[in-house]
Amino acid sequence: MPSSLNAPVGGGLGDLFDLGSGVGMPAGSYVVPKTVWLPAMKAKGLEISGTFARRMGTIQMDVTFTNKAMQIMTDFAIQFNRNSFGLSPAAPLQLATPLSPNQTIEVSLPLSTVGPVMKMDPLNNLQVAVKNNIDVFYFSSLYPINILFVEDGKMERQVFLATWKDIPSDNEAQFQIKDCHLNSDAVSNKLQSNNIFTIAKRNVEGQDMLYQSMKLTNGIWILAELRIQPGSPNFTDLELSLKCRAPEISQFVLQSYEAMLKN
Structure with a gap:
């Protein structure tokens, strides 16, 4: 972790301190069918x-x-x-x-x-x-890996920025989640009820960007950037970027995202 968490950050993560207030009550957490x-x-x-x-x-x-x-x-x-x-x-x-x-x-x-x-x-x-x-x-x-997401997995915003920069780009995994029919608020609510916390939300070039964090029971943090095209008819594809110091976890986190958002 860098010595200072207040260093200016450029690019898409620079102004992510405008979290919208349109977050309702979280739904129940997702359970895989028996x-x-x-x-x-x-x-x-x-x-x-x-x-x-x-x-x-x-x-x-x-x-x-x-x-x-x-x-x-x-x-x-x-x-x-x-x-x-x-x-x-x-x-x-x-x-x-x-x-x-x-x-x-x-x-x-x-x-x-x-x-x-x-x-x-x-x-x-x-x-x-x-x-x-x-x-x-x-x-x-x-x-499912989401049973390991703990309740105190919401990272402070400045810590998130510094950590995202600090984790090597080689550890970043990018995925597409196809045919999701939720807007950004619904996505945020659904994920929060499964201990995936939205730290900030921005609109960049017409796309909603959610910046999220989650923490596993063994203390490993996973950071996420989720791009959503608002206002698309019926279904839309989401772009998910995950950063983690144990990148082999990312594919299992993707599976949890897909299961939660499509059920």
């Missing part, structure tokens, strides 16, 4: 489906257990392999009753980010083991 993680045919009749969510600052793994076998299932436990962001169960897996044949039970398991870390491929891969009275079963799932 998918089947472990089919019953691979787990002696136990089917596991689930998704991940961030609620009130807590990461949760929403899991559905279905017994498609002929016998009762009991004594459930869960364990994670080491992963890129230290995700681990913050409490034991609680299934209140035995899982009878044809029964389904839904559980929300709180997760912490203080578990052992090992870089995975892909980065958001989570390897899970589930035990019951019959056997131990293994599966992998991919979590």
